[in-house]
């Protein structure tokens with residue numbers, strides 16, 4: 454599975470977005486090290502703070518199925534710049550994915566930004582911080 458194919462998967466995921474309030478659909482595709490792809494879309498709610506982003510949907514689906522090892526995450530939305538994950542997703546991605554994992558941010562115009570998990574959230578609060586005495 455290459456970058457272009459995973460981006461296509463993220464676009465398919467975006468078509469499932471439930472976005473009656475923002476009308477802003479986002480898609481994510483998470484590739485496991487053994488080649489499985491988890492789709493995620495954003496899912497909104499009339500109680501707005503309950504909205505779940507596409508990135509966390511994909512990660513939580515994978516974790517809940519027992520998958521823990523990932524090689525790439527692609528995210529797409531109809532944005533001017535490559536879609537930029539929110540702070541909450543950056544925090545969750547930082548904990549659940551390897552710091553060197555590739556993150557591919559893109560938009561419908563075809564702009565692509567390739568970064569790593571570490572670059573998404575430099576200095577992220579991490580599980581190790583809980584162990585300080």
Ligand SMILES: O=c1ccn([C@H]2C[C@H](O)[C@@H](CO)O2)c(=O)[nH]1
Pocket residue numbers: 472475477478479494495496497504505506507508528536537538539
């Ligand atoms: O990277 C992003 C940015 C935003 N959203 C969602 C949250 C909300 O449903 C809508 C508008 O913020 O887009 C995502 O799913 N991922």
Ligand SMILES: [Zn+2]
Pocket residue numbers: 506507508509538539540541542543
């Ligand atoms: Zn988010």
